[in-house]
Amino acid sequence: MSSDPRSPSPAPIPTDLRRLDDGSIEIHWSDGSSHVHSPRTLRNACPCATCREKRAAEPAVSPLTVLSPEEIRPLTVTGMKPVGQYAYSIAFSDGHETGIYLFDYLHGLGSEG
Ligand SMILES: [Zn+2]
Numbered sequence: 072m073s074s075d076p077r078s079p080s081p082a083p084i085p086t087d088l089r090r091l092d093d094g095s096i097e098i099h100w101s102d103g104s105s106h107v108h109s110p111r112t113l114r115n116a117c118p119c120a121t122c123r124e125k126r127a128a129e130p131a132v133s134p135l136t137v138l139s140p141e142e143i144r145p146l147t148v149t150g151m152k153p154v155g156q157y158a159y160s161i162a163f164s165d166g167h168e169t170g171i172y173l174f175d176y177l178h179g180l181g182s183e184g
Contacts, residue, residue, distance in 0.1 A: 083102040085100060085101075086099045086101050087099035088151065090148065094145070095107050095108060096148055098181070104181065106177075110146040113161055114165070117169075118171065118172060118173070119170045119171070121169065122170065144164070146165060147163070149164050149168075150168065158173045159172045
């Protein structure tokens with residue numbers, strides 16, 4: 072394989088990661104962009120199979136949805152660790168920690184909002 076520098080740039084990778092005072096996670100990327108994600112945003116975007124199925128089963132979010140105690144309690148990110156060279160595993164204060172967030176996916180989350 073050639074290594075033509077003009078070939079499509081590689082997916083951005085996180086260059087810095089920090090927790091802000093309000094608990095949000097700030098990620099800086101190798102393409103120069105930076106995004107701030109609230110714990111809730113990250114939790115709602117959890118890509119694990121369980122959460123994907125749950126979201127698929129609840130296509131519409133009703134404003135009358137009753138929140139569980141876990142949802143009312145302030146959610147925080149309790150841990151974030153690299154998985155190989157391509158993803159982060161994120162743990163939340165509600166005990167959920169099976170989500171593997173690919174860098175690509177994380178970067179996309181920031182771009183949307
Ligand atoms: Zn999940």
